[in-house]
Every structure is written in C-alpha cells, then in structure tokens.
Amino acid sequence: MVFTLARTYLHGYNYQQIGSPPVYTINRTEEFDRWLARLADLKARAKILVRVRRAERGHFGDAKLLEDGVSEMRIDCGPGYRIYFARQGRMVYLLLCGGDKSTQSADIKHAKTMWAAIRKELS
Incomplete structure (x- = not known):
C-alpha cells in the first residue's frame, strides 16, 4: 500500500506562524x-x-490525567521536568506547580491540594 501526502508544506512550516487563535486561556x-x-x-x-x-x-x-482532575505534562529535557495542570472548560489552570522526576510524588500531592483550593475559591 502506498501513502501520498494530500498537501505539502514548506520546510519550517509552523501553525503558530499563520496566527491560529488560542483554544484555552492559561x-x-x-x-x-x-x-x-x-x-x-x-x-x-x-x-x-x-x-x-x-x-x-x-x-x-x-x-x-493523573487523579482528582490533575494532569501532568512531561517535558523531555534534563531530569524529566513535569508541569501539573487542571482544566475547567476552556480555562486551563496550567502550571499549578512544576518539578522533575525526583520530586514527582510530592509534586502530584501538592498539585492536587492546589487544585482543590482553586476549585473551592471558584465556587
């Protein structure tokens, strides 16, 4: 089976260069x-x-998605950085806290506590 490209993009094409609008508020x-x-x-x-x-x-x-509405973004750089975030509609409470693989368990617990406090504040 042969696959062909439906469209060819120039080298260096970047969706952000054409001004795609934000989907989420961070x-x-x-x-x-x-x-x-x-x-x-x-x-x-x-x-x-x-x-x-x-x-x-x-x-x-x-x-x-981890638990209690908290998710983790893994960054493939250095010691394995993590960014913890939660979403609510189009609002992303991104970056509740950050850390690396060595502090992951404590960071997840802290992110869950932060998200619970933010949710309480919003209601």
Whole structure:
C-alpha cells in the first residue's frame, strides 16, 4: 500500500506562524512562575515555555490525567521536568506547580491540594 501526502508544506512550516487563535486561556500560579524563574537550565526553561504556548492552542503533547482532575505534562529535557495542570472548560489552570522526576510524588500531592483550593475559591 502506498501513502501520498494530500498537501505539502514548506520546510519550517509552523501553525503558530499563520496566527491560529488560542483554544484555552492559561492561568499560571505565582508558585509556578517562581519555580520557572529559579530553573538554571535555560534550555529546559525555553522548552517549558514552548509547551505552555502549545497547550494554549490545544496541543498538550506528552500529557496524561493523573487523579482528582490533575494532569501532568512531561517535558523531555534534563531530569524529566513535569508541569501539573487542571482544566475547567476552556480555562486551563496550567502550571499549578512544576518539578522533575525526583520530586514527582510530592509534586502530584501538592498539585492536587492546589487544585482543590482553586476549585473551592471558584465556587
């Protein structure tokens, strides 16, 4: 069986260059911003920010639902960075907190606590 492309794109094509509108509104916590600012690995920081921008457009990439409405985005860089988030409609409470593989269990527990507090505040 032979597969052919229906359309060919120029090298370097990027959906963001054509101005695709955001799908989600991203809310970042101060805690996440502090964590990101403290990251010494500039390459990792850049990759994380790219993932945030893609998530805004509905492309969460390597992500999975954990429990209690909290999901995890895995960043393939350095020690295995994680970003924890929750969605409510078109609002994404992305970036409840961040961490890496070594602190994963504690980070998940903390993200669940943060999401419960945010949900309570919203109701």
